[in-house]
Amino acid sequence: MSSRPEHTAPPEIFYNETEAAKYTTNTRVISIQNDMSYRALELLALPEDKACYLLDIGCGSGLSGEVLEEEGHVWVGLDISKSMLDVAADRGVEGDLFEHDIGQGLGFRPGTFDGAISISVVQWLCNADKQSHNPYKRLSRFFTTLYTCLARGARAVFQFYPESPAQIEMIVSSAMKSGFTGGLVVDYPNSTKAKKFFLCLFAGYAGESGKAPELPKAL
Amino acid sequence: MRLITHNMLQCHVKGCTTNNFPLQIQDAELETLEAEFNPGFVQRLIPKLHWGALYHTAVSLGIEDLPEQMPEEVTEDLLRAIHKVALETRVKEGKAVCLGCGHVYPISNGIPNMLLQDNEV
Ligand SMILES: [Zn+2]
Numbered sequence: 001m002s003s004r005p006e007h008t009a010p011p012e013i014f015y016n017e018t019e020a021a022k023y024t025t026n027t028r029v030i031s032i033q034n035d036m037s038y039r040a041l042e043l044l045a046l047p048e049d050k051a052c053y054l055l056d057i058g059c060g061s062g063l064s065g066e067v068l069e070e071e072g073h074v075w076v077g078l079d080i081s082k083s084m085l086d087v088a089a090d091r092g093v094e095g096d097l098f099e100h101d102i103g104q105g106l107g108f109r110p111g112t113f114d115g116a117i118s119i120s121v122v123q124w125l126c127n128a129d130k131q132s133h134n135p136y137k138r139l140s141r142f143f144t145t146l147y148t149c150l151a152r153g154a155r156a157v158f159q160f161y162p163e164s165p166a167q168i169e170m171i172v173s174s175a176m177k178s179g180f181t182g183g184l185v186v187d188y189p190n191s192t193k194a195k196k197f198f199l200c201l202f203a204g205y206a207g208e209s210g211k212a213p214e215l216p217k218a219l
Numbered sequence: 220m221r222l223i224t225h226n227m228l229q230c231h232v233k234g235c236t237t238n239n240f241p242l243q244i245q246d247a248e249l250e251t252l253e254a255e256f257n258p259g260f261v262q263r264l265i266p267k268l269h270w271g272a273l274y275h276t277a278v279s280l281g282i283e284d285l286p287e288q289m290p291e292e293v294t295e296d297l298l299r300a301i302h303k304v305a306l307e308t309r310v311k312e313g314k315a316v317c318l319g320c321g322h323v324y325p326i327s328n329g330i331p332n333m334l335l336q337d338n339e340v
Contacts, residue, residue, distance in 0.1 A: 051260040053223075053267075074260065074306070076224050082330070089328050094254065096224040096309075100333040104340050107231030107333065109240065112267065132337045141340075145231070 004163060010129035015081035020061055030063060033119060036196065037064035040117040040157040041071060043185065043200050043216050052114035055149075056095065057102060057158075058121030062088030065095040068117070076113075078102060103138030108149035116146065116156040122199070123160045126167050139171065143178035150203040155213075156180070158199040168197075175201055181212050187219040220331055223264065223305035226273050228331075230317035232339045238319035241272040247280055247313035250329075254306050261298045264305070265289075277304050 005014050046052050051072045056065050059077025061084050068075045075095040079085050085097045100106075103125055125142060126135050146156060162168045172184065180201040188194035202213050220228075230239035270289040277285055284300045315324040315331055322339070325332050 050263070051257050053260075053264065072257070074223070076227075078333075080334075082332075085330050086328060089330060094252075096220045097330045098220075098333050099330055101335075104333075104335050105231055107229050108227045109229055109269075112227040130337075149227075 004161075006124050006127050010127070011124050012080045012082070015060070015079075015084050017083045020081065020083040020087045033063040034067060036119050036159045037067035037117065039187070039196070039219075040064075040119060040159055040198065041067060043157045043198055044115045044117065044155050045213075045216065046073075046115055053112070055108075055113045055116040055156075057116055057118035057146075057156075058124075059088065059095065059097065060084045060119075062091060062093035062095065062097075064117060064119045065093050069094045078106075102142050103133070105141040105145040106149050107145075110148050111151045112149045113154060114151055115154050116150065118156070118158040118160075120159060120161060122158045122171060123162060123167065126170060135170070136174070139174040140178060143175045143180065147179045147203050152204045154203050155182070156201045156203065158201070160197055160199065162197055172199065175199065179203070183215050185216055185218045189218065220310050220326065220329060221306055222273065222276060222308050222310075223268075225276060225310070225315070226268055226305065228315070230319055230322055231333070232317065232320050232322050232335060235317060235320040235322070239317055241269070241276055242315035242317055242324065244276060244280065244310055245314050245316055248311045249280060250309050250311045251307050252309060254302070256299065256302050258295065258298050261302050261306075262293065264301070265293065268301075268305070273301075273305065277308075280308075282308065 008014060054068055054073050054075045056075050056077040059065050059079050065075050065077050077095045078098045078100040080101050082099050085099055088097055125139050128135055182201040185198045185200050187196040200215060205213055228242060274285050274287055282304055284304050290297060309329060310326055311329050313326050
């Protein structure tokens, strides 16, 4: 039996009410989610002291969103699990919540968001949970529509748990084909326990320099 | 869903490219949740707003705080009015309907359901 949740059931089934409750009561889960959200926010490299309009992809019960609102940002969260979203709503998070399958593409106007974060989500897109699911098409539709709804020069940072080098390649190449630049930042690469993968994507670049931004340094 | 986010949202059904914005809010139950006023944020938001959509959506919901035309001069009163309408007004229950293809996105507990059928993707 695999212990990876994305192998046991589709996300909207796996993150049922019991699982959703874990994401608000288990202090270890909360603390890891918090740390990764702060790190993702740091990698977004937003202008200092400016409130931004941010997207949280796979916002779940709103733990990462709360980090965004603590830092003064206005956010919109997407998740496929209604149970998780209801927990977020009942906890009174400030963000707007949407029940959404990101593999179906995003429906926001061009240039809407100043940045996007995503914690432990994007590897789910590599699965085919239904016969109609083609992971390559779903990844491509997701990244293409994400690129469109980001402001020029905005970044998207994805913490994720790749299960193989082939899966990393599949996700990164789909993002690049959709127009993003950037790449992988691996924090604590030599520690099996602390090692974390962040995909840092740039949606074009703002400013006059004509230079692509440099990939942030790993920890 | 706050009205700011409604102002950014368009129908994402496959092939629906005309008249897919703004989604028409119907049978709405609204709620007002106070939010901290950040004039800088609202100011930076203005270029992203579709003013006509914001104005007409607000009016359709019985909210008369905005001028029909976006004024040339941005005053603090205007920023406060936008803040109140776009960032403090939320749709709690109801539906968002696409006037292009007719798709209905139901809204419950403040959460719009954006899921599509396989043939709509
Ligand atoms: Zn439509």
